[in-house]
Amino acid sequence: MGAASSITRNSDAPIIRAENGVTLFQVEILTQAFAKRTDKALLEISKFGIRILDRSDNQVIKAIAMSLIHSWSPEARSIVFVCTNGNMDLYSIELSTTQCEEILSCLQQIVSQVLSTRKEQALNETEVIDLLSSLNKQNGSSDMSQLEVLKSQVEGRYLTSEKAFLVASSFSDTFDKMEATLFLQSHLVDQNKFSKILETFESEEERQNIWHRIYVKLY
Structure with a gap:
């Protein structure tokens, strides 16, 4: 998948890796419930969903399948993901970043490609x-x-x-x-x-x- 091809690197918050359909952005966790381990994190985006990783050792802090992401929206210097938990309730994760446009572009490109492929392979x-x-x-x-x-x-x-x-x-x-x-x-x-x-x-x-x-x- 070429989701990372249109992403532009930004020296203020560099993309760590953009290959094999996976893109990593440096972020900080603003939602305290998910910042107990660390607030320094990586946001990993792929066609399967998103994962928030500890920047120091790449351990998974939170993994969310694309089907469990309700929506996302950019703020001034952050992005908020609204997700569904096991009780079908909504919760949000806010991540500080200066790369909202790049993250949104990456997400939209993945969603568009996945939808296009699945529509082509859908049962009539x-x-x-x-x-x-x-x-x-x-x-x-x-x-x-x-x-x-x-x-x-x-x-x-x-x-x-x-x-x-x-x-x-x-x-x-x-x-x-x-x-x-x-x-x-x-x-x-x-x-x-x-x-x-x-x-x-x-x-x-x-x-x-x-x-x-x-x-x-x-x-």
């Missing part, structure tokens, strides 16, 4: 209808589970959150539905709308279990 209406039909046929069948059908037809492809909601709703077994939701999370065109799929679960405990497993995958 006919394919979605076929998938839903196959899932319904396998409901209660011993030949192949619904989860196996989903993975066989969607692996390497993508679905919009609206279509993924219909797919998840087709699952009769709760355990398989949870596994399917985790699979769908990484196969969404619009990952920022992942919470839409969780509406298919009646149990808050089940929804939080899924959020927890997503967080575990980040580390």
Whole structure:
């Protein structure tokens, strides 16, 4: 991915590295809840999301998948990321930087490239209808589970959150539905709308279990 190609280095707050689809910026953590280890940090941006690293040893302070980032906005000399936690509540992380424009450009370029690629590889209406039909046929069948059908037809492809909601709703077994939701999370065109799929679960405990497993995958 060439997300770093248009980033211009700034001597006031240099980019540490911009290669292999990963860009690192020097920042300072302004949100005290995340500055307990250190306030001197690196902001790592990639197509997978962002990570905040301790500048002294590169240890991860916080990792946030792109699907869990609600929004971001620049301030005078900082940038604020609004994110979703395991309870589906919003929280914010403010980072001091003189490179808001470069960071925003990097984020926008990654989002545009990811969306473009995923839209090209998304299942069309006919394919979605076929998938839903196959899932319904396998409901209660011993030949192949619904989860196996989903993975066989969607692996390497993508679905919009609206279509993924219909797919998840087709699952009769709760355990398989949870596994399917985790699979769908990484196969969404619009990952920022992942919470839409969780509406298919009646149990808050089940929804939080899924959020927890997503967080575990980040580390």
